[in-house]
Amino acid sequence: MAAFSVRPALPNDGSFLADMVVEAANWRSGGIRPRPTVLSDPVCRGYVAGWQRPADRGVIAVDDGGRAVGAAWYRLFAAGAAHGFVAVGVPEVIIGVTPLWRAQGVGRALMQALADTARTAGFSRLTLSVEHGNFAETLYRSEGFTVVETHAGRDTMVRSLR
Numbered sequence: 208m209a210a211f212s213v214r215p216a217l218p219n220d221g222s223f224l225a226d227m228v229v230e231a232a233n234w235r236s237g238g239i240r241p242r243p244t245v246l247s248d249p250v251c252r253g254y255v256a257g258w259q260r261p262a263d264r265g266v267i268a269v270d271d272g273g274r275a276v277g278a279a280w281y282r283l284f285a286a287g288a289a290h291g292f293v294a295v296g297v298p299e300v301i302i303g304v305t306p307l308w309r310a311q312g313v314g315r316a317l318m319q320a321l322a323d324t325a326r327t328a329g330f331s332r333l334t335l336s337v338e339h340g341n342f343a344e345t346l347y348r349s350e351g352f353t354v355v356e357t358h359a360g361r362d363t364m365v366r367s368l369r
């Protein structure tokens with residue numbers, strides 16, 4: 208298995224996080240939503256705009272040359288501003304891994320590191336949103352997320368950090 212390590216996300220990782228929002232929006236094989244189209248969507252843009260705000264935290268997977276290959280991060284949102292909103296004070300997770308690095312354990316390592324980060328920051332739950340049919344839902348279930356709402360072809364999933 209290829210070697211990678213995980214480090215905290217930094218303020219200058221915003222552009223890579225935007226890349227990962229585009230990957231997440233194009234999760235279907237053959238997905239072709241261009242970057243400008245994805246990032247002109249207010250919800251997608253809201254996942255990265257102004258990174259890194261004070262409560263934003265993330266983790267970056269890097270290869271042995273220090274190049275970013277995946278990211279998971281969370282932000283706090285107001286009601287209606289993101290797909291996975293459940294309550295004020297419950298951060299929403301976004302995750303993406305570059306295509307060549309998928310199915311090699313990067314996504315799971317990022318989810319686990321981000322949960323540790325959120326727990327340390329004092330949060331008791333995490334939320335996320337996943338479109339129906341995305342195998343990522345299996346990963347989320349195995350990391351303790353359960354479906355709390357289904358709407359418009361998406362599941363909102365929440366996990367406890369306690």
Ligand SMILES: CC(C)(COP(=O)(O)OP(=O)(O)OC[C@H]1O[C@@H](n2cnc3c(N)ncnc32)[C@H](O)[C@@H]1OP(=O)(O)O)[C@@H](O)C(=O)NCCC(=O)NCCS
Nearest residue numbers: 230231234303304309310311312313314315337342343346
């Ligand atoms: C979803 C994603 C973040 C998962 O990251 P990853 O590094 O590929 O996942 P991992 O290698 O850690 O695998 C996690 C689990 O998913 C399973 N899995 C990985 N790729 C899979 C695939 N193509 N089909 C089905 N299951 C798969 C693995 O079997 C693994 O389970 P295991 O540990 O029991 O073997 C990544 O594939 C990705 O960025 N996909 C495109 C963007 C996306 O969908 N983002 C999420 C939007 S909600």
